[in-house]
Structure formats: C-alpha cells, structure tokens
Amino acid sequence: MSHNLFIPSNYKAVLSPQETEKAIMKIKDAFQRNLAFELDLARVTAPLFVETGTGINDDLNGIEKPVSFDVKDLGGTTAEIVQSLAKWKRVALAELGIPPGEGLYTDMNAIRPDETLGNVHSLYVDQWDWERTMTAEERNLDFLKWIVRKTYDVIRRVEKYICHEYQDLQPQLPEEIVFKHAEELEEEHPEFTPKERETEACRKHGAVFVIGIGANMPGGEPHDGRAPDYDDWSTPTVKGCKGLNGDILVYNPVLESAFELSSMGIRVDKEALRHQLKLAGEESREELYFHRSLLNDELPLSIGGGIGQSRLCMLYLQKAHIGEIQASLWPQEMREKCQQNGIFLL
Numbered sequence: 001m002s003h004n005l006f007i008p009s010n011y012k013a014v015l016s017p018q019e020t021e022k023a024i025m026k027i028k029d030a031f032q033r034n035l036a037f038e039l040d041l042a043r044v045t046a047p048l049f050v051e052t053g054t055g056i057n058d059d060l061n062g063i064e065k066p067v068s069f070d071v072k073d074l075g076g077t078t079a080e081i082v083q084s085l086a087k088w089k090r091v092a093l094a095e096l097g098i099p100p101g102e103g104l105y106t107d108m109n110a111i112r113p114d115e116t117l118g119n120v121h122s123l124y125v126d127q128w129d130w131e132r133t134m135t136a137e138e139r140n141l142d143f144l145k146w147i148v149r150k151t152y153d154v155i156r157r158v159e160k161y162i163c164h165e166y167q168d169l170q171p172q173l174p175e176e177i178v179f180k181h182a183e184e185l186e187e188e189h190p191e192f193t194p195k196e197r198e199t200e201a202c203r204k205h206g207a208v209f210v211i212g213i214g215a216n217m218p219g220g221e222p223h224d225g226r227a228p229d230y231d232d233w234s235t236p237t238v239k240g241c242k243g244l245n246g247d248i249l250v251y252n253p254v255l256e257s258a259f260e261l262s263s264m265g266i267r268v269d270k271e272a273l274r275h276q277l278k279l280a281g282e283e284s285r286e287e288l289y290f291h292r293s294l295l296n297d298e299l300p301l302s303i304g305g306g307i308g309q310s311r312l313c314m315l316y317l318q319k320a321h322i323g324e325i326q327a328s329l330w331p332q333e334m335r336e337k338c339q340q341n342g343i344f345l346l
Helices: 017-039 086-096 141-165 182-188 194-205 270-279 283-287 289-295 309-317 332-340
Strands: 041-043 049-051 068-071 077-081 103-111 124-133 178-181 207-211 245-252 257-266 302-308
Touching: 017 041, 017 103, 017 124, 017 141, 017 309, 086 103, 086 124, 086 289, 086 302, 103 302, 124 309, 141 207, 141 245, 141 257, 141 302, 141 309, 178 182, 178 194, 182 194, 182 207, 194 207, 194 245, 194 257, 245 309, 257 309, 270 283, 270 289, 283 289, 302 309
Parallel strands: 041 103, 178 207
Antiparallel strands: 049 077, 068 077, 103 124, 124 302, 207 245, 245 257, 257 302
C-alpha cells in the first residue's frame, strides 16, 4: 500500500497534534459561517443512511458500492450509508420549499469502502454538502462561474483568518481562480493523464476550476468519472466544450500536486437526466423514486456541491496526510512509514 503514499522531503508539521485539533475547530466554525453567508444557505440536518432502491444515494462515478445493512424493525429493509448527498439535498430543497437564490448546507459524513487509501483519500469522508435553488435562466456557465468565485473567496478568506491565528502558517492561495474546460487541458497536454494536466494547470495558476467532468472529450475518455444523475456534464457550452459542472483545484506545495477541494455543478434538468442516463446505459434508473420525482417536475432546478472539510484543514495547516486531520483506518505499512517520517496519524 505504500505506493499510494507520498512522503514530502524533510517534512515537519507546523502545528503539534494538540494545536492541530484546536485549529480544526476554528477552521470549521469560520468556514461554514462564511459559506452560509455568501451563498445564502441555512443549515439543515442530514441523514447518515438512506433506504436502498430509492435512487437517492450517490454512486459517485458509477462503480463504488455503499456500505449497507438490514433494519430489523422495518421488516428487514436494507439501508445504505450515504456516499454523498447530491440527490438527497435536492429532495430537501423541494420538501422545505426553499426559493431560488437560497439554499441549504449540512455536515455530510460518509463511508467509501472502495476508496484507494493514501495522502488525500480515506475511508471516512467529511464535507460540507450544499445545494441552492436556481431558475431556468441561471442554467449557464456565467452563473456557475459566479458561484465558483464566491466559494473560492470564502476559501481564501478562511485561509487568511487561520494564518492570522497561527503566525507560523503563511497564505498560499492566489487572489483569483482560473477557469479551464477539461477539453482545453486535454488539447494543451494530450500526452498527460488528466491528473497530470490538473497538476500542470495548478502549478501554473495556483487555483483552477476545471469545467466539464463526466463527458467524453475529443480524445475519447472523460476527464474523470461522474454519475449520470446529479451533475449536468453533457450540455454543450462554448467552443465545442460540454458540461455545467467541475472541480475546484489548488496547488498543494506540501504534496507537490493538484489538490481537489470541491466538486460542484449545476444539476441535471429533465432533458439532461434522460440524455445522460442513455449515454451511461442506465435508462432503468428512470423508475427510481428520485428520478421519477425529477421527471415529474417535483424537484426544483438547483446548483450544489461538496467541500472537503479534512482536505481544507490539510491545506490550511500544511499537513502531508489526511490522517493528521481525521481519525480513520490505514494499512499498517502506511502507518509505520508515516511515523518514520514525522507524520502523526490520529
């Protein structure tokens, strides 16, 4: 398993484990307060598990299997630990009657047992999941970019705050985030893998929003996988590009690579849902509760995303491993190698 582990040369944590725990609380309090203010979001309570077979749980890029269990007092009904809340949040917008321009956010805790463990991937996922009701006129790139800029401004503001609180930490993020279509990155570096393109772009610009993740590019492959039933990754936009979704990526100098902080996007409308289910060969999903609700105009148009809590803390506190931020399970070989190199895993 150690081949998934990157050890920075001469790594030394800036904050002690005790200082780190206090800083994590400060970051989380400040970030959610600022995000809620900027995007006009109200905090709601979210489920840890949902009923299997409703289509509400997410299968992310289509292959991950959720943790499931039988519920004795519900006649053996099977429930699944959530993997993300992209579709649940849209149902919640409808049930709460949240109007356009307003939204909700929640603490999302998930288990992803198929994750490949390493510096930035854990079995345990903690993120702020947010969703905001929108109008049909806002289903365009300009609105997506406006939301991305507001989100990035919050990311920078909290970085400044935590560096003020801990003088040994220095701000690293650039003032502006650059927008790049996945097709543009492929055209610039067809010889690179998508991850290598991300690192090259982040090294050059510092912070990049990669637009259009999920659809096949001219080279024949998608930049990265996306399930067909939440983000709109197929709608044509500009210059032969597709997609109204993307990822916020920044350059992480500790890990010397691109570092994903957030995945977000304008969600599918009826037409995009049908189109993407067909492309994915998943037309049968139209019979599931979530998909029927959307096709019957029972769910609002929305934009939403997830922002990794532990990843943000990693970046701000200049940590080499997500296990320095959260408690999880790691291969023994990885634990030993981290210990040998001054990386304290909780």
